[in-house]
Amino acid sequence: MSYGKRPRKNSAWRVIGAMVGQFRRAAGMSQQRLADELNLSVDQIASIEQGRRPLSLRLARDMDPLLRTSQTLEVAVAEVPQAERYPLFAQDYMEEEPQALSLMSYQNQVVPGLLQIEEYARAVFNQVYPALRQDEMEERVRDRLVRMKVFDRAPSPPNMTYIIEESILRRPIGGRAVLHRQVQHLRSMAELPFVTIQIMPTECEFHAGLDGTMVLLETPAHEHLAYIEGQRVSVLVDDPDEVSLLQQKYGMLRSQALTPEESKRLLDDLLGER
Numbered sequence: 001m002s003y004g005k006r007p008r009k010n011s012a013w014r015v016i017g018a019m020v021g022q023f024r025r026a027a028g029m030s031q032q033r034l035a036d037e038l039n040l041s042v043d044q045i046a047s048i049e050q051g052r053r054p055l056s057l058r059l060a061r062d063m064d065p066l067l068r069t070s071q072t073l074e075v076a077v078a079e080v081p082q083a084e085r086y087p088l089f090a091q092d093y094m095e096e097e098p099q100a101l102s103l104m105s106y107q108n109q110v111v112p113g114l115l116q117i118e119e120y121a122r123a124v125f126n127q128v129y130p131a132l133r134q135d136e137m138e139e140r141v142r143d144r145l146v147r148m149k150v151f152d153r154a155p156s157p158p159n160m161t162y163i164i165e166e167s168i169l170r171r172p173i174g175g176r177a178v179l180h181r182q183v184q185h186l187r188s189m190a191e192l193p194f195v196t197i198q199i200m201p202t203e204c205e206f207h208a209g210l211d212g213t214m215v216l217l218e219t220p221a222h223e224h225l226a227y228i229e230g231q232r233v234s235v236l237v238d239d240p241d242e243v244s245l246l247q248q249k250y251g252m253l254r255s256q257a258l259t260p261e262e263s264k265r266l267l268d269d270l271l272g273e274r
């Protein structure tokens with residue numbers, strides 16, 4: 001399948017990576033020596049210098065004294081636009097999400113990012129493989145929480161529709177207590193006037209979403225886009241024909257899932273409140 005995709009802008013991480021390489025050479029250090037000083041691998045240093053791996057704020061603070069660059073790298077990282085703080089494969093979507101007029105999401109593995117509580121998000125990132133450094137994981141969690149500012153956006157948040165597989169609500173990511181608090185949060189979010197949550201029951205015989213997850217969004221210019229994400233790869237689709245097909249599939253999913261009121265009752269059952 002061929003998708004229309006916008007060309008990616010030059011990443012700030014490429015610029016910062018080039019700065020790291022320049023400062024390292026000026027300091028007379030090899031990639032191996034810098035890696036040893038920071039307890040990293042040479043591949044990690046090379047990835048940072050090539051702009052393929054974002055430089056975390058904590059790592060920038062550790063590099064500055066080693067490279068005798070005052071706070072140059074720390075300041076550069078702090079000034080990176082929010083959308084570019086996310087993994088490279090997700091940045092196209094992250095540029096669009098904050099100003100979207102509507103968001104429609106189908107998820108089959110974990111609770112959608114905008115609906116995650118902090119504990120659940122940390123548990124999700126704790127299971128990333130290869131494992132993230134502790135500071136990288138905490139930065140990912142902070143960035144996820146920053147995304148939630150969209151709920152307080154003025155003059156109004158986007159209209160949001162979520163279809164969530166029932167199996168997600170039974171998978172104890174982070175443990176049973178975290179899952180319980182996460183389900184409580186979903187139940188609370190389901191009462192917001194601009195949020196609709198529908199559960200896809202596991203026993204459903206017909207399923208239009210077996211190809212995987214998707215997010216459909218409408219931009220302020222009324223352009224309709226679709227975001228599809230897999231194993232560390234993603235694509236933001238802007239081809240009208242392809243987006244239309246995914247919208248039709250999403251419409252079928254909504255008809256197959258529990259209604260919003262039935263979904264609230266299922267959440268209540270899972271919480272033991274009925």
